[in-house]
């Protein structure tokens with residue numbers, strides 16, 4: 001296989017919704033994309049439409065380490081001499097709560113089904129670890145990671161607490177690891193899309209959201225560009241997208257000097 005000069009990206013959850021829109025957006029800008037998803041039918045069809053030189057599909061359950069290992073190996077081999085520039089860690093599922101109303105009647109509660117944490121949070125750890133490993137071996141070491149979080153990762157979301165916890169977790173990871181990976185030439189940031197009409201939008205919610213409260217896929221793609229563009233220099237930043245506007249979201253201020261010391265100055269002294 002010939003080495004490629006075009007930049008190479010992995011997009012997870014690429015068979016539909018935001019992931020598919022971002023994949024098409026990247027391909028239109030000259031990227032080659034490995035599309036990862038559990039939906040083999042939709043993923044294969046989408047990759048075929050984009051053309052084998054520009055996109056391939058790799059069946060991946062992002063919540064499984066072995067699947068992500070195979071995904072990254074495939075991406076590295078596809079690029080010929082070895083090249084990986086970008087990970088869009090986007091795959092996610094939405095589930096209602098499994099904690100507040102644990103069991104009908106007097107039955108003992110069952111172990112909670114926390115697949116949301118596996119798919120929406122643990123998967124990002126897996127992808128990051130593999131991305132760091134491979135991009136160290138790039139001809140020019142380093143690369144970019146953009147994680148799809150959510151505004152439910154900064155606001156309370158009683159409708160789906162596990163989902164909100166996963167999205168909060170992802171933001172904690174991005175803000176903490178972003179500055180750590182800066183010296184390895186890796187930029188890790190997050191996009192927090194507002195309400196976008198996709199396969200993940202529950203049908204009973206769709207009819208409750210007025211037309212002027214939806215965020216478009218075009219606005220989301222533009223927000224990804226902020227972190228993906230060649231000139232981008234961001235480390236651990238979160239960009240919220242609401243309707244057609246974007247907002248950088250900072251962590252809260254430290255409550256006092258003691259907290260500023262133990263949460264920031266101390267780690268600066270230790271070189272983090």
Ligand SMILES: NC(=O)c1ccc[n+]([C@@H]2O[C@H](COP(=O)([O-])OP(=O)(O)OC[C@H]3O[C@@H](n4cnc5c(N)ncnc54)[C@H](O)[C@@H]3O)[C@@H](O)[C@H]2O)c1
Nearest residue numbers: 013016017018037038061062091092150195196198199200
């Ligand atoms: N739609 C919204 O309003 C909205 C808002 C904020 C954040 N998000 C986030 O955006 C991301 C994309 O969601 P979407 O709205 O495009 O939904 P979507 O359902 O259209 O797309 C999600 C994709 O992820 C895939 N997927 C699910 N589980 C997977 C797994 N274990 N491994 C690999 N792929 C898997 C699905 O097959 C699907 O193709 C998610 O992380 C979601 O939480 C969505």
